[in-house]
Amino acid sequence: MTPPPELRALGRWTTRPRIPGSCLGVAVAFLHVHLSHTIPEVGRTPLSGLMLCALALFIGVGYARDTRALRTLFALGEGRLPITPQHLLGAVQEVAAIPGRSFWFVMQGWLGGTLLVALTFPSMAHVPWTESLRLTALGMSIGPLSAMLVYLMVVRRARATLDRLVSLGLSPLEVLAALPPRRMHIRRRLVMFTAIAVLSPSLFILDVAFTRTVTVVDAWAQARTPTERAAVMARAREGGGPPLGLVAGVVTLLILGTAALGGTALSEPLRAITEDATRIARGEVRPPRVIHAEDEVWATSAAFTQMQVQLVQALSQLRRAGIQIASTTEQLVATSTEQEVGADEQAGALNATSATTEELARSAQQIADNAESVSAIAETTFGAAQSGQRGATAFLGAMQRMKEDNEAIADAVVRLNKRVQQIGKVVEFINEIADKSDLLALNAELEGTKAGEVGRGFSLVAAEMRRLAENVIRSTKEIEGLIGEIRDATNGAVMATEAGLKTTELGTLLAAQVDDSLALILELARQTSHAVRSISLATLQQQTGTDQLAAAMGDILRVTEQNAAATKQMVAANADLSALAADLQHVVQRFHVEPAPDGEPSGASGAPAATGGG
Numbered sequence: 027m028t029p030p031p032e033l034r035a036l037g038r039w040t041t042r043p044r045i046p047g048s049c050l051g052v053a054v055a056f057l058h059v060h061l062s063h064t065i066p067e068v069g070r071t072p073l074s075g076l077m078l079c080a081l082a083l084f085i086g087v088g089y090a091r092d093t094r095a096l097r098t099l100f101a102l103g104e105g106r107l108p109i110t111p112q113h114l115l116g117a118v119q120e121v122a123a124i125p126g127r128s129f130w131f132v133m134q135g136w137l138g139g140t141l142l143v144a145l146t147f148p149s150m151a152h153v154p155w156t157e158s159l160r161l162t163a164l165g166m167s168i169g170p171l172s173a174m175l176v177y178l179m180v181v182r183r184a185r186a187t188l189d190r191l192v193s194l195g196l197s198p199l200e201v202l203a204a205l206p207p208r209r210m211h212i213r214r215r216l217v218m219f220t221a222i223a224v225l226s227p228s229l230f231i232l233d234v235a236f237t238r239t240v241t242v243v244d245a246w247a248q249a250r251t252p253t254e255r256a257a258v259m260a261r262a263r264e265g266g267g268p269p270l271g272l273v274a275g276v277v278t279l280l281i282l283g284t285a286a287l288g289g290t291a292l293s294e295p296l297r298a299i300t301e302d303a304t305r306i307a308r309g310e311v312r313p314p315r316v317i318h319a320e321d322e323v324w325a326t327s328a329a330f331t332q333m334q335v336q337l338v339q340a341l342s343q344l345r346r347a348g349i350q351i352a353s354t355t356e357q358l359v360a361t362s363t364e365q366e367v368g369a370d371e372q373a374g375a376l377n378a379t380s381a382t383t384e385e386l387a388r389s390a391q392q393i394a395d396n397a398e399s400v401s402a403i404a405e406t407t408f409g410a411a412q413s414g415q416r417g418a419t420a421f422l423g424a425m426q427r428m429k430e431d432n433e434a435i436a437d438a439v440v441r442l443n444k445r446v447q448q449i450g451k452v453v454e455f456i457n458e459i460a461d462k463s464d465l466l467a468l469n470a471e472l473e474g475t476k477a478g479e480v481g482r483g484f485s486l487v488a489a490e491m492r493r494l495a496e497n498v499i500r501s502t503k504e505i506e507g508l509i510g511e512i513r514d515a516t517n518g519a520v521m522a523t524e525a526g527l528k529t530t531e532l533g534t535l536l537a538a539q540v541d542d543s544l545a546l547i548l549e550l551a552r553q554t555s556h557a558v559r560s561i562s563l564a565t566l567q568q569q570t571g572t573d574q575l576a577a578a579m580g581d582i583l584r585v586t587e588q589n590a591a592a593t594k595q596m597v598a599a600n601a602d603l604s605a606l607a608a609d610l611q612h613v614v615q616r617f618h619v620e621p622a623p624d625g626e627p628s629g630a631s632g633a634p635a636a637t638g639g640g
Contacts, residue, residue, distance in 0.1 A: 043179030051172025140165025
């Protein structure tokens with residue numbers, strides 16, 4: 027398994043600042059020993075050898091400790107483990123903890139090395155055991171400063187290492203879950219750094235001052251004469267070696283450099299957070315990145331990263347919602363416009379339908395009036411048929427009397443001729459009534475058909491009335507034929523009175539036939555009268571239904587007009603909603619969400635970073 031190039035030797039590179047930081051502390055101690063004259067000259071060379079041996083031992087133990095503390099990172103860099111999110115998160119947790127581990131390892135190394143040198147030095151250099159105490163104080167003053175310097179250098183490299191690990195496929199939320207922020211540590215670190223910055227030069231100055239004072243006091247005590255004592259005081263004022271502030275100045279420069287590193291380590295994540303916050307304030311939303319830091323700053327960075335993730339999600343959802351709302355409102359506006367047009371068309375159609383319904387009601391009223399007229403005509407026809415039957419009976423009696431009194435045949439024939447003429451007129455009247463009834467029945471049937479379901483009964487009655495009218499017409503035609511025969515017969519009777527008996531018998535026969543025909547006419551007239559009554563009743567019912575239909579159409583028209591008004595209000599509301607959707611899109615478009623680069627997760631960070639593992 028070939029590891030990626032960015033992981034090879036990444037573990038050594040992360041912890042490498044521990045060596046120059048420790049060497050710098052040993053160099054300061056070496057300078058103090060050789061320039062301040064606090065250690066006897068005979069012991070400086072053995073002490074230097076012991077210091078170098080302790081440094082070499084510290085470096086060797088440090089390599090083994092780094093391999094154990096960063097086992098997952100070393101395994102990934104050597105290709106012994108596959109690059110999976112689980113292994114990357116394990117390496118992230120190890121790297122996050124390495125600055126604090128390095129600090130305490132350097133502190134332990136200085137403590138162990140100082141004790142080793144302090145215990146070994148008196149026997150090797152043949153100096154008093156009080157020098158061991160001085161060496162211990164010297165190591166305890168330089169050790170914390172060196173450990174703080176190493177910590178700050180490792181912190182910056184650990185941040186860069188975490189950036190590289192995150193860029194291999196970890197999301198911001200995964201990193202935040204693996205490195206929960208810890209707080210209330212910055213105050214402790216600042217107190218510790220302040221104590222180190224104050225105590226380290228103070229101990230150096232105190233050691234040099236104490237050594238110079240003891241040297242001057244010993245020389246003063248050994249001087250026997252005033253001249254020797256004056257020379258001792260002159261040498262004390264002039265300074266017999268390097269200036270007293272030289273070593274203190276070197277330590278001060280080291281403290282200032284450490285303070286600069288501390289300020290940089292503290293300001294880098296804050297500056298990165300400020301840059302991201304400024305971009306967000308300008309509307310430029312980039313893919314969320316993890317800005318690594320320590321303690322409270324890491325808690326701030328984690329909260330800011332979570333805010334970025336939620337902001338990107340919220341903006342994406344708002345953008346999708348704005349697009350969907352805009353599309354929906356456009357559809358609603360289009361639909362509402364169509365509904366408005368449809369409502370107007372429906373209102374127009376209902377107006378036309380209402381007018382048609384009112385016209386139908388007027389037609390029904392006319393039909394009812396006509397039906398009443400037809401009913402009156404039918405009653406008249408029935409009365410005429412009854413009169414005809416009575417006339418036929420009288421005619422039959424006259425024919426019988428003609429048998430008895432042949433002498434009055436001429437008068438009877440005349441009367442018969444008159445009666446026949448009257449019957450012809452009646453028949454013509456009946457025929458006209460039948461024609462009108464047929465025409466009215468046809469019109470009634472057509473109007474019933476137009477009325478639809480409401481006029482179906484009326485159509486049936488009109489059809490029956492039409493059929494009866496046609497029967498009446500056929501019967502009247504038969505009667506006309508009979509009247510023609512009677513006329514011929516009477517004319518023959520006038521011209522041939524000689525055949526009185528035969529003619530009388532023929533007249534009797536014809537009278538009987540007329541009686542039968544008139545009976546048939548009477549029956550047909552009776553049926554016509556009943557049919558017309560039914561038509562009149564149906565027409566009245568149709569008129570009532572048509573009035574109800576006209577009232578219902580009026581109600582429908584009012585409801586339709588209300589719906590049209592509501593549709594117009596809905597169109598206005600949809601227009602307002604469309605304007606709100608446009609405002610929402612305008613607000614969301616202020617934020618330009620940049621997509622994540624190909625192959626890089628949204629949690630990858632492009633700036634120097636550190637972790638909350640400290």
